[in-house]
Amino acid sequence: MTGPAGLEQGYRRLLAWYPAGFRSEQGEEMLAVLMAGAQPGQRRPSLLESLDVLRSAVRMRLRSMISAPQSQGWADALAVFSVAAPLFLLAVDILEVALPYRVRATSRFPLLEELLSRHPEVGGLSLLRVQFFDIAVGCQVIIAVLALLGLRWAALAAIGASAAYVAVASTWIDWIPRPLQLLTAAAYLLTAAALAASPGPRRGRQLLTWGHGIVLLLAAGAVQASTLRYDATTPIMGTLSHDATPSVSLVVTIVLAAAALAVAGLLRVNRYFLLLLAAMFYPYVMQLAYPTNSSSGDLLGHPTPAHLAVLFGPPLLVAAAAVIIAATHRRASLPAGPGQPGVA
Amino acid sequence: MQEATFLILTALAAGAQHGYGIITDVREISGGRVRLRAGTLYTALDRLRADELIGVDREEVVDGRLRRYYRLTPKGSELLAAEAARLQANAAAALSRLKLGTI
Numbered sequence: 001m002t003g004p005a006g007l008e009q010g011y012r013r014l015l016a017w018y019p020a021g022f023r024s025e026q027g028e029e030m031l032a033v034l035m036a037g038a039q040p041g042q043r044r045p046s047l048l049e050s051l052d053v054l055r056s057a058v059r060m061r062l063r064s065m066i067s068a069p070q071s072q073g074w075a076d077a078l079a080v081f082s083v084a085a086p087l088f089l090l091a092v093d094i095l096e097v098a099l100p101y102r103v104r105a106t107s108r109f110p111l112l113e114e115l116l117s118r119h120p121e122v123g124g125l126s127l128l129r130v131q132f133f134d135i136a137v138g139c140q141v142i143i144a145v146l147a148l149l150g151l152r153w154a155a156l157a158a159i160g161a162s163a164a165y166v167a168v169a170s171t172w173i174d175w176i177p178r179p180l181q182l183l184t185a186a187a188y189l190l191t192a193a194a195l196a197a198s199p200g201p202r203r204g205r206q207l208l209t210w211g212h213g214i215v216l217l218l219a220a221g222a223v224q225a226s227t228l229r230y231d232a233t234t235p236i237m238g239t240l241s242h243d244a245t246p247s248v249s250l251v252v253t254i255v256l257a258a259a260a261l262a263v264a265g266l267l268r269v270n271r272y273f274l275l276l277l278a279a280m281f282y283p284y285v286m287q288l289a290y291p292t293n294s295s296s297g298d299l300l301g302h303p304t305p306a307h308l309a310v311l312f313g314p315p316l317l318v319a320a321a322a323v324i325i326a327a328t329h330r331r332a333s334l335p336a337g338p339g340q341p342g343v344a
Numbered sequence: 345m346q347e348a349t350f351l352i353l354t355a356l357a358a359g360a361q362h363g364y365g366i367i368t369d370v371r372e373i374s375g376g377r378v379r380l381r382a383g384t385l386y387t388a389l390d391r392l393r394a395d396e397l398i399g400v401d402r403e404e405v406v407d408g409r410l411r412r413y414y415r416l417t418p419k420g421s422e423l424l425a426a427e428a429a430r431l432q433a434n435a436a437a438a439l440s441r442l443k444l445g446t447i
Contacts, residue, residue: 026386032409033363033382049381056383060390 007038010045017057074325077272078198080207084216084273085191085280086144086155089184091220093137099224135165147195150202156195159188179230182283183223186315190280193319197326211267218260219277225252226288272322279318283311345427351378352388353397353416353424360401360415363389389414397423 011034015027034049045053139162146155166181195201229249264274348370355361355369367380380388392398397420401413416424 022390026390026412028410029363029412030382030386032411033367033385035409036364037367037382049383052381052383054383056387059387063390 006043007045008035011035011053014045014050014053014057017054017061019057019061022060073270074272074322075197075199076203076207077270077276078194078322078326079200079204080212080270080273081204081276082152082155082191082194082198082201083147083204083208084212085187085194085276086140086147087213088216088220089187090137090140090144091217092180092183092223093140095220095224096227097137135169136162139165143191147191147201148205150200150205152195152200152202155201156192159192159195163188179284179287180223180227182287182311183280186280186283186312189312189315190276190319190322193323194276197323209267211263211269212273215260215264215267215269218256218263219281222253222256222260223284225249225256229253230288275318276322279315282314286311345423348378348380348384349388349392350424350427350431352380352385352392353420353427356398356414356416357421357424360413362404362411362413366414392420396420 008031011031015023015031018027034045034053139158143155143158143162146158163185166184194204198204226249351370351373352366354373355366361369363382363385367382367385370378370380389398393400393414396417398414399417401415403413404411
């Protein structure tokens with residue numbers, strides 16, 4: 001095909017690189033501009049034109065991937081959180097398996113030294129052979145999949161089952177609670193509230209963007225780096241035996257956490273979503289700030305009611321506030337007419 | 345603010361224009377120095393609309409092809425005025441220093 005018809009076909013092929021939403025809204029308009037700017041007798045798009053359109057199409061695609069239109073309300077923040085938090089916990093577990101490290105026991109703990117001489121690796125694929133860990137990771141996978149599928153009540157039931165398993169397992173296994181368990185507990189609490197009170201994980205999945213993914217992946221990296229530091233500096237876990245040092249881990253943690261915050265700010269992530277994330281991280285950060293050898297006591301090993309109130313009070317308050325606000329908004333959005341069904 | 349953005353907003357300052365009109369106007373305003381291509385223009389228009397600096401004024405079909413006219417929003421006018429004042433102040437400072445230097 002030659003002449004204007006061939007040129008138009010060429011432009012249409014280039015426009016096909018744009019996201020579907022842009023094409024349907026502005027494709028014809030942009031085609032008109034391209035045709036108006038063509039040289040007399042031009043038979044196909046020039047190289048410079050083609051490169052310019054392709055570059056623009058890639059930028060639009062990237063932009064639509066990382067910054068889909070976001071609602072700034074509570075309800076949508078909860079909906080996004082109900083999907084994002086299970087995915088985040090899964091990312092943390094995957095990083096734990098993907099990035100193994102070794103610890104060396106201090107001489108103060110001969111039993112631990114003996115144990116670690118047989119299992120010096122922390123994390124890695126060997127984790128998946130540990131009964132407690134494999135079931136726990138299995139639960140995370142199930143919760144994340146159910147949330148992604150938009151199955152609100154099934155995801156809630158899976159969270160309940162997973163929490164019950166951890167509670168029961170902790171009575172038969174003499175395991176050492178770590179800050180990660182606090183993070184999981186807070187995430188479960190807030191996710192359960194989000195699943196119950198939000199418009200649902202299906203809505204959350206629609207609003208979830210690569211921007212949320214980047215923020216959560218950076219945060220998961222910060223969690224992994226801070227866990228390394230915790231294990232290296234906590235007597236009960238021994239000291240690191242290879243090149244990673246606590247100070248390096250601290251720097252990596254700070255850099256990744258700052259990057260997560262910067263990306264969240266840059267992409268204008270819903271501020272209520274950030275509040276939910278802050279509530280989820282609060283017990284974890286508290287435990288890192290007050291390690292087991294702290295003079296203020298052991299928040300994990302021998303928690304008192306006061307410890308639990310300090311650790312879980314703020315996430316509980318945020319979860320309760322989220323449920324109340326979402327319920328109030330839902331009631332306010334109900335149709336005024338008598339006998340009308342409510343809006344879910 | 346990037347020069348292309350400044351010129352696009354300037355092109356719309358006097359009234360609504362369609363895409364090709366903006367391209368020709370920007371070339372004229374810049375004395376032929378800035379030649380916007382369609383891809384660059386629509387990337388910029390998409391961002392400016394998202395930032396609520398411009399909006400759609402109207403649509404027309406001319407010779408069977410769609411034309412969409414864009415206009416400055418009040419927020420866009422404010423931003424353009426502030427940017428123009430900033431550039432003017434910088435230019436005035438530069439010219440005044442150059443005069444001092446030649447004395």
